[in-house]
Amino acid sequence: MAEPRPEVLIVTGASRGIGAAVAFRAARAGYAVAVNYAADAGGANSVVDGITDDGGAAVAVQADVSDPAAVARLFDAAAALGALTGVVNNAGITGNLIGPLLDVPAETIRRVLDVNVAGVLYVCQEAVRRLSTDRGGRGGSIINISSTATKAGSPGTWVHYAASKGAVDVLTVGLAAEVAAQGIRVNCVAPGSTNTGLHAAAGMPDRVERLRPSIPLGRGAEPDEVAAAVLWLLSGEAGYITGAVLPVSGGR
Template identity: 50%
Template sequence: MSKVTVVTGGSRGIGAATCRLLAERGHDLAVGYRRDQAAADEVVQSASKLGVRAIAVRLDTVVRDQVVHLFDRAEAELGEITGLVNNAGIGSTIGPFVDLTEADLRRVVDVNVVGYFLVAQEAVRRMSAGGSIVNVSSGAATTGSPNEYVHYAATKAAVDTMTVGLSKELGPRGIRINTVSPGVTHTEFHVGSGEPGRADRVGPNLPLGRAGRPEEIAYAIAWLLSDEASYTTGATVRVAGGG
C-alpha cells in the first residue's frame, strides 16, 4: 500500500524539510500551507521531481471546513490517508507574561491546540486501515519558556497530553500517534517572535553547542511514520540538542 501523508505547515521550516525527506522515501504528499503559496509550490515541485505525487492546499487549520477540504483533496487526488504530520503552529512576540495580549493568547491557543485537534480528528476519520500521526510539539512544553512565551509552551504541553490520550484510544484501531519535540531550530519561527537571531543566541548554550537544523527534526518525524517504528506509540522524541 502506498503511503499518503498530509503535512500541515508544510511550506517552510520543519514542515518543508519533512516533506522533502518523505518524498525521498516514497510518500505521496498533501502539503498544507496558510500564506506562502510560492514556497508551497516549490515543495510540491521538489517532491514531484523525486517521482511522487504531491499537491498544495491552502487552509487555516482552525477552520473545520478548510481542514475537511484539505483531506478531501488529499483522498481524491492521492488516495487513502496513511499518515499525518500535525505541524502548523505559531508563536507570538517574546516578552514577559504580563505583557501578553489577549489577541495573541487566543490565536496561539486556537492554532496550536484547537487546530491540532481538528486536523488529527479529520485524519483519524479517514484512517480506516490504520495509520500514523506525528504531532510536532516543542521542548518548550517542559521548560515553560519563562520571560519569553509561557502561553506557547503551555499549548505544546497540551499537544503532548493529546498524544498520550489518543495513543491509548486509537491503538486498538491500528493508529499510532507520537510526538517530536524540537528544541531551538534555525527556522523562520523566530522572526515572528521578534528575535530573528534567537537560534544563534541560544544555540551555543546547549550541550551540543548549536541550534538544530530542520532536516534533523525531519529525520525523527520520518522514522515515527515508518514501519521501523511499528511498535512505537504514545512516545515523545525530543530532538533538542540536549536542552
Template identity: 50%
Template structure:
C-alpha cells in the same frame, strides 16, 4: 504501508517544508497544507516531485473546521486514502512575558497549536480507524517541559497540551491500528525566529545547549519520517525529544 499518503500542515516553510521534502524522498504522496505563501508551498511540492514523490498543495487555516475538512477531502481525492498526518502548523506570537501578551495573540496561539491539532487529528481518526491502519506525528516542542519563561509561556502551554493529546490519543486509537507519536524539537534554526522579531535568537542560544548549536530542520524531519515508518511500528504514545540535550 505500500502507498503512503501523508498530510503535512504548515508545510510551506521551515520544519514543515523539510518534512515534506524528506517524506517525498521516501516515496510518500505529500499533501502540503499552508496558510499564506502559495509560491513557497508550490516550490516545496516541486521539490517533492523531483525527489520522486507525489504532491498537492492545499491552502487553509487548521483552526477552521471547514478548512480541515477540505484539506483531507483534497488529499483523498487527488492522492488517495490518507495514511499519515503530521500536525506541524504552529504559531508563537511575539516574544515577551505573559503579562504583556495581547489577548488576540493568546487566542491565536491556542487556536492553531491546540484546536488545529485536535481538528486535524479528529478527521484523520475518522478516516483511518475504519481502515485499521495509519500514523499521526505531532510536532511538539521542548518548550512543553522547559516552560519558556519570558519568551512565550502560552506557546509552551499549548505544546504541553499536544504532548498529553499524543499519549491519550495513542491509547484511544491503538486498538484500531493507528499509531500516534510526537517529536519535540529544541532550538531549531528556521525563519520562525525572524518572524518573532529576533532573527539571531537560535545562534545566541547555542551556549546553553549541550551540543552547542541550534538544530537543523532536516534533523527534525528525519525523526518524523522514522516515526511514520514501519521501522517504528511498535512505537506509539512516545514524545521523541530532538533538542540537542536540553
C-alpha cells in the same frame, strides 16, 4: 493491471521550515505528500515543485487548521493522491512576538490556542475518522509536533506558546491510548532550538545562536534533523511505539 496508489502523508504548515523538510524527506521515502499551508501559497508551491521535479508526487492545499471545515477539505484533497496512511501535525504559531506573558495581547493568545491546540485537535479528529479500522480505514500514524519549550515553560519569551505545546504532549499520550486498537499510532516529536524562520518572525533572528551555549551538542537543530525523527516514527521500524514524545533537542 492498475498500479497501486501511493501511500499519502498530510503535512500541515509545510510551506517552510520543519514542515517543508518533512515533506521533502517523505517524498524521497515514497509518500505522495499533501503540502498544507494557511497563507504562504508561494512557499507551498515551491515545496511541491521541488518534490515533483525530483520525481515525487505532491499537491499544495490551502487550509487554516483552526477551521474544522477547512481541515475536512484538506483531507478530501489529499485523498485524490492515494491512500492516506499518515498525518504530521506541524502547523503552529508563536504570535510573532517575544516577551513576558503579561505583554501578550488577548487576541494573540486566542489565535495561538486556536492554531496550536484546537487546530491539532481538529486534524487529529479528522485523521482518526479516515484512518480508524473501526470506520473502514486501513490504520496509520499521526505525528504531532510539540516543543521542548514545555520543559521550562519558556519564561520571558513564549509562555503562551509553551503552554499550547504542553497541550499537544498531553493530547498525544491520551489519543494514543484511545485509538491503539483501531490501528492508529500517535506520537510526538518535540524539537529544541531549530534553525527556521520562527525566531526571526518573532523579532529575534539570533535567538538560536544565543541559546547555543546552553545546548550540550553546541548548536541548534537543522529542520531536516527533525524531519528524520518524524519519518522514523512514521516507519515500520517504530511500529511498537505509540504515545511517545521524542525530544530532538541536542540534549537541552
